[in-house]
Amino acid sequence: MMSKPHSSADSAASTDQSSIKTGAQIIVDTLIEQGVDTIFGYPGGVVLPLFDRLYDAPINFIIPRHEQGACHMADAYARASGKVGVVVATSGPGACNLVTGLATANMDSVPVVALTGQVRTELIGNDAFQEADTTGVTRPVTKYNCIVKDVKELARLIKEAFYIASTGRPGPVLIDLPVDIQVNKTSTDVSAKLELPGYRVRTKGHAKQISIAAEAINKSKQPVLYVGGGVISANASEELRALAQKANLPVTTTLLGLGSYDQSRPESLDMLGMHGTAYANYAVQECDLLIAVGARFDDRVTGKLETFAPNAKIIHIDIDPASISKNVHVDIPVVGDAKLILAELVKEVKPHPRKRWFSKIAEWKEKFPLRYDKDSSTVKPQYVIEELCRQTKGRAIITTGVGQNQMWAAQFYRFSIPRQLISSGGLGTMGYGLPAAVGAQVARPDATVIDIDGDHSFNMTMTELRTAVEHKLPIKVCILNNGYMGMVRQWQELFYNKRYSKSYLSNPDYATVARALGAVGETCERPADVPKVIKAMLAEKRPCVVDFRIEREENVWPMVAAGKSLNEMDGLDILERLI
């Protein structure tokens, strides 16, 4: 066999360039070349050749208890680090268990590369043991996927996977690896060039569009910046800050945008949308210019589309052209990398006091702050989160479950650092919080990582606590235990005559479960104990679970009911009465 010449730049991490390698060897070498030092994965029959190569590879390998956990870990690892998360699973059941995790990453545009084993090439289509049509099953929940048909293409396809996952609008990419491909040998070709004629990434924004946008900003009397997770994945927070502060723009963020802008700044309006702040929602409804950056006008953000930001001209800065005018007509689109575009925009905008606009906003802030009953004799979830924020000085990495716990975390923790909140926004995947905390802690070993979870969300993946124990990851889990699928119960209370149909089930004693799994387990039932329990938890070097027995029927306010306009918020009267 002939071996091709290689440039030395390409060969940095791999061994003998001209040698014959097995597919498994090529996979591991290419991963290392891509800078991978951590993999989350679970073995099985048809990935054994790969696992054999991983036996002594210089890669930190985290084995979850369930492949869904591995996928969420890789996803959170990516969100916390900005690197690509890598997950490996076997064929059939292993690959199918990745689906929820891939869909979660896909909805939130998270760069993940999934490698799945597949049955031998000649058995494909024969309903072989543990065969599933993995590329078929995962196609709708990945940015791209493919199956490797020839070991000679392997290095290129893996490189392409990393490139596609991490560029443009990021997302998960799956490569299906028949077991024979892992075993077959070829003369190595690690310098394989990408062959992606259909994949283009626009990075620089159109200069003229940027000028038009700047002009609109300079003219606007009542602008609002509406910021999504795209600003975080583009690492554009600094540029965002510069823009908002130079042009004097109020800033509201989506759930995934939290952390992109310092919430302690006076121009921060905090989160908008279904459970956003009244002042953010009012500001959006009354603005004359909405500047959307790396956000996608999700229905949880816009409420009723027909009446969304009715007086506003809309600027939309996004890397994904298909996001433009998908839900809301955009007047000034700017397609490209938010970091580059914002940097250009900053140069062209002018300072503008907008005194009247800011005083109107100040009135709303004054009148409708987020509140809860501080004199309650039961533990209020909001209090737990405020106390967590206070004791961690607002600097912890927060992961969440889904439901009320997630919304309270978004409302009551004060975020100021990008990649600080790790939450399943688009898919709303219960069970994300715990494995996400594991992945985030692996990515950021020195950070305080706290999973603010719901009891039922925690139930879904709690087995991953053992993964944290095994790898000595000192994650903290705060279960806001209302004994309900609280968000479901809230909807049933409001829209289904309090018929709490199937929205609760019996829970175990979480402190006991935690201890059985080798973690520290505590229970907190009284408001007075909250500070000291949290203090002890934060001091703990082992994984730690605190079961906060919270007010059972607490609701998340304000709330824009599905199909209502953003300014039609329920619960404002309840909040006002709390003064």
Added chain:
Amino acid sequence: MKHIISALVENKPGVLAQVAGMFAARAFNIDSLVVGRTEDPKLSRMTIVVVGDDRVVEQVRKQLAKVVPVVKVQDFAGEPVVARDLMLISISAPPEKRPEILSLIEMFKGKVVDIGPKFIMVEVSGPEAKIEAFINACKPYGIKNVARTGTIAMPRQAKTEP
């Protein structure tokens, strides 16, 4: 409105599934979809007819362009194009009706490609409206079978049909 969308795609396995899957997942309706090779062995052309308002079709175009192996997307709406369907149609043709039917075929510039004791098979190509018209004209005789390709199209340089 009907739009003819032409997509150059990489000629490799799974591409059709990726494109069709995107259409299904986003609830876009496909009127017809034709895939064939091009002059470049690495590329195929998909010609997709979709019906929808401009906003929907604009989304179709953008989402299609986003599918990784899709290299280029064109929407021919509003452009002068040559658009053609091909049809094989089997018509009931008892001897006494044959002269009539043959003159009909001639009018439509069809081609008889098979003759049996009771039926004749005809090949007709042309704009979709012509195909529909031919089917309608054949109905009184009795249609046994129809196989149609769906539309393929190419922009024309001259502004009108020669």
